Amino acid sequence: MPDYLETTVDKFIFRVATDRLYSPEGVWALADGDRIRIGMTDFLQQLNGDVAFADVKPEGTAVAAGDEVAVIETIKANVEVPSPVGGTVVEVNPAMELSPEAINQDPYGEGWLVVIEARDWPTDRDALLDPQAYFELMKGQAEEEAKKL
């Protein structure tokens, strides 16, 4: 179980796991050597609501950092998820086929999307945010969203 940074904005509680890195778009990357597990942040999943379907790129797909690696259809929107790392998809979360609501229920755990074998993790890693930096960015984004309510 990772530790979390946590903030409350309006009536919503948002968490950021402290054991991984983040893209500004709200995609996390958890490295195990060159195998990078990725998923949506708690903020991104709450912002977009209940997940209906998750269309994830299949194993063997080559992606560059920033390429779409999944499209998540929620009750509010279709969310294009950009990969935070370049490489090849080597594993897809089987839960995405039948129970994509795992993204809502456990965004940092069971709701992961894919594992990517990174081509150049050190370079991609440098472009990502550490948990504290993402936490501050996310708080600002959440406060902006709250003004729209």
Place this chain on the structure above:
Amino acid sequence: MSPEERKVLVVPCSGIGKTYGTVSREAAYEVTEDLRPGSTGLVALSLLVLGDEEARAAVQAHPAVTIDGCKLACAARMVQESGGHVAQGIAVLDVYRRNRELKPQGIAELNEGGRQLAHAVAEEIAAVVDDLVSREEAPDHA
């Protein structure tokens, strides 16, 4: 047992400004006005939220089918908190997952997919209502 006593209540979520809320309400109207008008009644969620005595008494006296547009499940929760019994809780999202071709869009006015999804939800509720009514009519319930 009189038709009035056999009534099943349909309680849709409010979900104002949300597509799935509109689907839930459209489905409720279709069941109570077109598909099973004789054996169903509509209860406004807002009345339960307000603690309206008549609405509370109704859900305490009759089985309820709730329709919820999101995981907050306000309709199901309010029936339970009002002392009622949720005979069946329907989640619009679950019905959509089984009918992906019926992608709902629109709020004040649903697109064709949304209208068809509302119809699919209504058909599921009608089947539940038939089952509940037939159970009430069974000899051991007489």
